[in-house]
Amino acid sequence: MAFTSSSETSVVASDPHAPLLRPRQPDGPATRPVTLAQLLGRATGRRGASMLVRETAARELEERRADWGYSKPVVALDMLWNTAFVAVSVVMLICTADERPNTPIRLWICGYALQCLVHVVLVWLEYRRRNSSRTSARDEERGDAVSGDVNDSEDEEDGIGRSLSGSNESSVTKRCETLNTMASFLWWIVGFYWIVSGGDILLQNSPRLYWLSVVFLAFDVFFAIFCVVLACLIGIALCCCLPCIIAILYAVAEQEGASEADLSILPKYRFQIINNSEKGAGKMIPVETSSGYLANERILLPEDAECCICLSSYEDGVDLHALPCNHHFHSTCIVKWLKMNATCPLCKYDILKGNEQV
Numbered sequence: 001m002a003f004t005s006s007s008e009t010s011v012v013a014s015d016p017h018a019p020l021l022r023p024r025q026p027d028g029p030a031t032r033p034v035t036l037a038q039l040l041g042r043a044t045g046r047r048g049a050s051m052l053v054r055e056t057a058a059r060e061l062e063e064r065r066a067d068w069g070y071s072k073p074v075v076a077l078d079m080l081w082n083t084a085f086v087a088v089s090v091v092m093l094i095c096t097a098d099e100r101p102n103t104p105i106r107l108w109i110c111g112y113a114l115q116c117l118v119h120v121v122l123v124w125l126e127y128r129r130r131n132s133s134r135t136s137a138r139d140e141e142r143g144d145a146v147s148g149d150v151n152d153s154e155d156e157e158d159g160i161g162r163s164l165s166g167s168n169e170s171s172v173t174k175r176c177e178t179l180n181t182m183a184s185f186l187w188w189i190v191g192f193y194w195i196v197s198g199g200d201i202l203l204q205n206s207p208r209l210y211w212l213s214v215v216f217l218a219f220d221v222f223f224a225i226f227c228v229v230l231a232c233l234i235g236i237a238l239c240c241c242l243p244c245i246i247a248i249l250y251a252v253a254e255q256e257g258a259s260e261a262d263l264s265i266l267p268k269y270r271f272q273i274i275n276n277s278e279k280g281a282g283k284m285i286p287v288e289t290s291s292g293y294l295a296n297e298r299i300l301l302p303e304d305a306e307c308c309i310c311l312s313s314y315e316d317g318v319d320l321h322a323l324p325c326n327h328h329f330h331s332t333c334i335v336k337w338l339k340m341n342a343t344c345p346l347c348k349y350d351i352l353k354g355n356e357q358v
Helices: 006-014 035-044 049-069 072-095 105-147 152-205 207-240 242-252 260-264 331-340
Strands: 268-273 282-287 298-300 319-322 328-330
Touching: 072 105, 072 207, 105 152, 105 207, 152 207, 260 331, 282 319, 319 331, 328 331
Parallel strands: none
Antiparallel strands: 268 282, 268 319, 282 298, 319 328
8 A cells, every 4th residue: 555666666766856855953863663653563463554654653652742741741740749649648657656557558658658759750850851852952953053064073973972871861760760660560569468458457547547548559540540541542543543643643743844845845646546447546647736846647556546544545536645755645644744743654754854764
């Protein structure tokens, strides 16, 4: 789907008017494989064009989630929430000094508060690292604009060194956060066991400690269920309703992808069904763009006459866009994608950097 023959690729590659758009500075190191994207590929066992698009969308969604998750309001709320848990734990431990629980539930509350405190520290470190990375990237761009091409090799080496240093710091923070999460899970099981084994005696002897522990356990269960349900909904949406995900990402995304000027010089076509041919076969009739570019006519086989984003077959008269990598999609589908991420959803070809891939 949306793949064309090698002869068509060579024709487009040799076309002097092929849209190799203006270069743009890279935002950072290449993105590592994302868990949700890997799960989609392994769960389905398919590597077709449509699944590649969905894995790319899952990767993009995970990147947006990470950026949003470490935005200032979310970080402030997360830190405030966990700090409140620590404060409540300290206050309750002081106020319940006279209570005598029959299980070491007081120890469990101390451990829970300590894990919340560790989480606050790790979130703050990651937030500060991301902020410093963005600041250094902006300063580097300003410096490049002022100094031009002077000392480009040294600047590039410095940039690579800073990227590796930031990546190492992030890796350490994520490992610590993973360990803290695993410890929290095991500690939750311990607390649940102590609450159950304490029974009515624990409730009678230490009612405030008992209910505080129950509240903490309930919050963790609610949060875990919420994350699982959200992950399932996202997975179903990626498989069944990818255009909706793209529309949401486009609505909340900042201008990081292609601009209107970039999109205006992409080859545009109108699909026309070929009469007396195989069902679904057709040809892409070139339409002159606003920049005056007119592409070559292309023939599509039935298996290629389908948009890999929305999984809909091309209907007679529908508008299409082709990318420099020779992949084609519905105009409405690919325009929203490119405004969010200026790379081909199939092969990762970056339309702003020429034949570089991300």
